[in-house]
Amino acid sequence: MTIKDLAEATGYAVGTVSRALNGHPNVSEKARAVILEAAQKSGFQFNTNAKQLKQIHSNAIIVVVKGVGNELFGEMVETIQHSLSRTKYQLLVDYLDEDLNEVTRALQLCRERKPRGVLFLGGNNQNFIQDFAAIDVPCVLVTSDGSKLPFPNLSSVTTDDLEAARCGIETLIAMGHRQIAVIGGDPSISDTSRLRLEGCMAAFAAHDIPFDPRRDYQSGRYSWQNGYEAVQTLLRGGLRYTAIFAAADVMAIGAIRALWEYGLRVPQDVSVMGVDGLPLGSYLVPQLSTVVQDGARLANRGLTILLESIEQGKKARHETVPFRVAKRESIREIPI
Amino acid sequence: MTIKDLAEATGYAVGTVSRALNGHPNVSEKARAVILEAAQKSGFQFNTNAKQLKQIHSNAIIVVVKGVGNELFGEMVETIQHSLSRTKYQLLVDYLDEDLNEVTRALQLCRERKPRGVLFLGGNNQNFIQDFAAIDVPCVLVTSDGSKLPFPNLSSVTTDDLEAARCGIETLIAMGHRQIAVIGGDPSISDTSRLRLEGCMAAFAAHDIPFDPRRDYQSGRYSWQNGYEAVQTLLRGGLRYTAIFAAADVMAIGAIRALWEYGLRVPQDVSVMGVDGLPLGSYLVPQLSTVVQDGARLANRGLTILLESIEQGKKARHETVPFRVAKRESIREIPI
DNA sequence: TTGTAGGCGTTATCAT
DNA sequence: ATGATAACGCCTACAA
Numbered sequence: 253m254t255i256k257d258l259a260e261a262t263g264y265a266v267g268t269v270s271r272a273l274n275g276h277p278n279v280s281e282k283a284r285a286v287i288l289e290a291a292q293k294s295g296f297q298f299n300t301n302a303k304q305l306k307q308i309h310s311n312a313i314i315v316v317v318k319g320v321g322n323e324l325f326g327e328m329v330e331t332i333q334h335s336l337s338r339t340k341y342q343l344l345v346d347y348l349d350e351d352l353n354e355v356t357r358a359l360q361l362c363r364e365r366k367p368r369g370v371l372f373l374g375g376n377n378q379n380f381i382q383d384f385a386a387i388d389v390p391c392v393l394v395t396s397d398g399s400k401l402p403f404p405n406l407s408s409v410t411t412d413d414l415e416a417a418r419c420g421i422e423t424l425i426a427m428g429h430r431q432i433a434v435i436g437g438d439p440s441i442s443d444t445s446r447l448r449l450e451g452c453m454a455a456f457a458a459h460d461i462p463f464d465p466r467r468d469y470q471s472g473r474y475s476w477q478n479g480y481e482a483v484q485t486l487l488r489g490g491l492r493y494t495a496i497f498a499a500a501d502v503m504a505i506g507a508i509r510a511l512w513e514y515g516l517r518v519p520q521d522v523s524v525m526g527v528d529g530l531p532l533g534s535y536l537v538p539q540l541s542t543v544v545q546d547g548a549r550l551a552n553r554g555l556t557i558l559l560e561s562i563e564q565g566k567k568a569r570h571e572t573v574p575f576r577v578a579k580r581e582s583i584r585e586i587p588i
Numbered sequence: 589m590t591i592k593d594l595a596e597a598t599g600y601a602v603g604t605v606s607r608a609l610n611g612h613p614n615v616s617e618k619a620r621a622v623i624l625e626a627a628q629k630s631g632f633q634f635n636t637n638a639k640q641l642k643q644i645h646s647n648a649i650i651v652v653v654k655g656v657g658n659e660l661f662g663e664m665v666e667t668i669q670h671s672l673s674r675t676k677y678q679l680l681v682d683y684l685d686e687d688l689n690e691v692t693r694a695l696q697l698c699r700e701r702k703p704r705g706v707l708f709l710g711g712n713n714q715n716f717i718q719d720f721a722a723i724d725v726p727c728v729l730v731t732s733d734g735s736k737l738p739f740p741n742l743s744s745v746t747t748d749d750l751e752a753a754r755c756g757i758e759t760l761i762a763m764g765h766r767q768i769a770v771i772g773g774d775p776s777i778s779d780t781s782r783l784r785l786e787g788c789m790a791a792f793a794a795h796d797i798p799f800d801p802r803r804d805y806q807s808g809r810y811s812w813q814n815g816y817e818a819v820q821t822l823l824r825g826g827l828r829y830t831a832i833f834a835a836a837d838v839m840a841i842g843a844i845r846a847l848w849e850y851g852l853r854v855p856q857d858v859s860v861m862g863v864d865g866l867p868l869g870s871y872l873v874p875q876l877s878t879v880v881q882d883g884a885r886l887a888n889r890g891l892t893i894l895l896e897s898i899e900q901g902k903k904a905r906h907e908t909v910p911f912r913v914a915k916r917e918s919i920r921e922i923p924i
Numbered sequence: 925t926t927g928t929a930g931g932c933g934t935t936a937t938c939a940t
Numbered sequence: 941a942t943g944a945t946a947a948c949g950c951c952t953a954c955a956a
Contacts, residue, residue, distance in 0.1 A: 264926075268927075269769075270950065278925060278926085279926085281925075299641070300637075300951045301637040305931095305949080305950075305951095307951095326662060364636050366637075375925085405836075476867060476868055476871040483683040505868070505871055509873060532812060535813075535816060535841055592933075602941075602944090603945090616942090619942085639931070639934055640948095641950090643935080744934090754939090
């Protein structure tokens with residue numbers, strides 16, 4: 253079923269059919285009605301390829317999701333898909349492993365699909381510095397700060413990772429904790445991990461609490477398993493901590509399990525706090541204390557900025573979305 | 589940069605360039621080398637739209653994921669993306685809400701993108717009966733049984749949901765439980781939910797254990813929240829159960845939380861068992877007992893069947909993938 | 925207002 | 941082995 257068939261069926265010429273179908277002017281009401289009617293009941297669909305052949309780019313928006321296991325990103329993809337479903341844009345979601353280069357991947361996708369814009373869920377500044385220059389459509393980096401990057405077509409929306417981690421640690425300190433271990437991602441690979449670690453260290457420094465990353469920090473991927481293993485490594489060192497701060501809820505959950513297996517109860521023996529604010533956290537026993545990132549808001553702001561760049565040519569912006577510390581059952585005050 | 593430019597640059601005709609670039613026969617080694625070289629250093633990229641315009645269909649494979657929050661599906665999408673990344677096929681992942689019609693959605697996508705095949709992650713037979721006839725590419729329905737459907741281009745790979753649930757309940761019964769409540773999806777909407785409920789009832793019937801769905805079954809979506817609420821509803825009824833069987837791990841986790849808030853401990857006061865075998869379950873305290881579906885295997889078999897249908901024209905098959913009951917910490921024997 | 929024709933980048937079918 | 945050329949489905953001047 254093509255517009256040619258439609259033309260034949262209605263007796264109009266392809267040009268008229270095309271104009272009618274696309275809502276262009278210079279089509280009589282009658283013709284439009286007849287053609288739309290025919291299209292309707294023949295189940296006509298445009299051939300996107302043919303339609304876009306002529307155009308510089310498609311109406312696709314690509315979402316590049318870095319880190320397949322990231323629960324927060326899952327939520328955000330849903331939000332984005334939902335928001336976009338009522339627009340003319342088509343969503344194209346691409347997942348890639350945490351250690352791959354999201355920018356070269358995006359570049360490849362851009363060449364192939366000629367999208368109107370790209371949304372990065374997670375990303376690494378280093379990769380952007382190296383390879384982003386070749387991408388010319390509007391892009392938004394979500395959950396990673398791009399304000400230091402000099403690209404006019406790259407915006408970013410992020411939670412202030414450093415501050416979020418700092419507040420998390422401050423909360424623990426305010427409750428009397430002094431011996432705090434931190435588990436998180438590899439700071440040499442991930443900006444987010446680095447910032448969160450720095451935030452922790454800033455808090456420790458402000459209170460003159462000794463913290464040696466080589467001893468008190470364990471890194472791994474953001475996964476249940478790695479949280480579990482990180483704590484095992486820490487405890488194997490023989491040191492005692494009254495609290496563990498995990499730079500991701502998933503790690504915190506693995507951490508709690510590892511503590512349990514060592515005979516340590518949460519929060520009675522050790523307090524545990526995460527970062528992300530996964531909905532799951534509220535349903536655990538004990539409920540997970542966490543620094544809540546507003547995933548829906550990150551996603552929506554990111555999308556809004558992207559669409560404004562695409563449609564109104566607005567220039568790149570770098571925004572921060574607020575977070576909040578949720579004190580729940582997995583932490584407790586240390587009696588002095 | 590088009591193949592035309594490339595032809596001009598190398599002195600060959602567009603036809604030759606096209607053949608060389610696509611690895612077709614009837615191109616001299618010399619020509620191929622020259623052309624590939626030129627393409628290389630000019631950064632040539634095919635125009636996908638133009639390429640696919642001529643072809644009946646693209647090289648896309650569409651994955652329609654039903655139920656955005658489904659953790660198991662998330663895993664499976666990863667697996668599929670991974671397997672497909674080294675092939676010529678492009679993946680197109682589409683998420684839709686649990687209560688939307690996945691078949692009409694797929695039909696629309698088929699018309700738009702002309703994929704080589706479609707993989708349904710979750711689906712409802714009723715929708716297929718109504719609307720599937722219009723889809724003509726090979727499809728595989730994963731996690732839902734399509735063997736009763738009369739379509740020659742629809743395969744399915746599934747865990748035997750009825751049997752899985754039956755085995756779960758049998759396990760509880762073998763441990764001495766007689767008062768068992770079941771929570772799960774809406775059996776009138778979801779085939780999977782219906783089969784799981786039937787499996788439970790079969791087990792109860794086999795042991796002459798009274799079970800009244802109106803009293804002992806609570807349905808909701810597969811989510812933490814709905815598991816939590818389902819148990820609240822059950823307990824509000826004033827009845828006492830020694831075990832709760834949840835037709836999804838996510839619901840089981842919400843259930844445990846709700847029990848806790850009622851002062852009931854798992855497994856001391858109430859045993860809880862789920863279905864799905866989410867990796868998360870092993871990291872909880874207590875570790876969640878569950879009927880493990882082999883997500884990776886479901887995904888891989890589904891993909892294999894789809895590719896065989898596409899490439900070798902093999903006819904539709906309906907397979908079952910084994911499950912296993914994982915007895916972990918959330919259940920205990922009832923002393924007689 | 926409507927029809928006609930050329931072109932978008934590629935593949936495929938012919939000749940050569 | 942290579943080259944010329946006609947599709948593919950749609951849009952858009954331009955002509956009527």
